[in-house]
Amino acid sequence: MVTVATWNINSVRLRMPIVQRFLTEQSPDVLCLQEIKCQEDQFPYEAFHALGYEHFAVHGQKGYHGVATVSRVPIREFSRHDWQDNGEARHVGVELPDHQGMIVENVYVPAGGDEPDREINVKFGQKLDFLERMTRWADKVDRPTLIVGDFNIAPLESDVWNHKQLLKVVSHTPIEVESLQRFMDAHGWADIGRQHIPDPQRYYSWWSYRAKDWQANDRGRRLDHMWASPELAKQATGHRVHEDARGWTQPSDHVPLVTEFTL
Template identity: 60%
Template sequence: MAALKIASWNINSVRARIGIVEQFLTTENPDILCLQETKAADDAFPAQAFHKMGYVHQRLHGQRMHHGVAILSRIPFRDASDACWRYDWQDNGEARHVGVWLEAGFRLENVYVPAGGDVPDPAVNPKFAQKLAFVERMVDWSRCLSEPTLVVGDFNIAPLECDVWSHKQLLDVVSHTPVEVELLGRMQAAHDWVDLGRHFYPAPARLHTWWSYRSPDWTVNDRGRRLDHMWASPALAAKATAHTVHESCRNWLKPSDHVPLVTEFEV
């Protein structure tokens, strides 16, 4: 058995926040880091900075100024058996997924679900309609999975009442609406995904991963939501030994509005 430490973080521009990324990697030393919202085309990604820190295995899928995902690893990986490492679940070419096969014996899928705009009505808000269609495609993908898999990233949905600072006040707010919660529940059921956050911190424990920039001091009212997730196939989940939400990173210099998650496995 060997220990494996995997981190996931919506960094909200990797070039603007490379300093805190390096700080996190130095402090926590994960084997693999999955980033979302990198906001950098592949040729502008700060690959050398990660290379110098030992993350020499890199799989990038970026776009200039928008979206973007990346997997940075100290250990080798290869394409999954279906050789599809860039799913277009948005169906419009946006860079929102990257995936690899790890020698530890499972797939690692890094995903950035669209936020969905402000109005939770697909009839009048195309962005919300795209978000629902995106997750619907992930439901179908989950149903067809035959290999042990870890899917991580910014799902932009807080599914449980205790995943938000106020269930009552956020019922009509995109990310916690009943239609999104129901859809994410269908995705979870499609593969019997184990939500590692709630596996290690069962409801109704407080567990937030995102706080808006709009609040001058995010700690005052603690109006957080759990938008970031790490889900594992049942057999893989049984090998997870720890899961940590690094909330302190929200206080770092020039922080992302999200904080990193880390899961440790014995594989």
């Protein structure tokens, strides 16, 4: 058994208390963090060591973005892809040598700005180009691979609080959904979340900070994902969404997802 978690933490140093709570309560073997918002030498290694997480792959950046994979089982950094094509720290991949050489890719897809039009919004164009580069990479994947992280796209109608109202809102527009589908098709990825929480069941992983009462409004979106290569997906035995973390002290606007595998 190996358990893998993913969480856009929105500043790991600021939110280390809730990371500690999550690791103490859930004890995943591997935790993939996005938006760590610090350079590699600023990462809170000692706090993770104290919890038994002694293996790291950190791709940091000053003040923005950044991804980190921490583990209590041995990992080996496997790859760093610049799918943004501008040097931003948005990806790190690791190998789990003691777990059939499983690969875990940790990615933070750009949000894409506010206007879903690449002609007037450079950030939206960068997001679509990022997805295209990921798709070309996925076509060549030849190992048992799990790709996780903040994809910043809610593809299904049941992945958002109101499909019709969000059709022209970045993260749920048809062009983004189509781009993400091409990425899925390039390797035949299995959507682990929906494998265990089938559509059309409600499934959200993000609630805006702008809502005064996120639970009462429940205007969520499923922006975070865990997708597995076909054979690996068959070994996924459980999947959980930790919505309660959105209500913890000084929370991230995202919540953790956890998948269990029997390898």
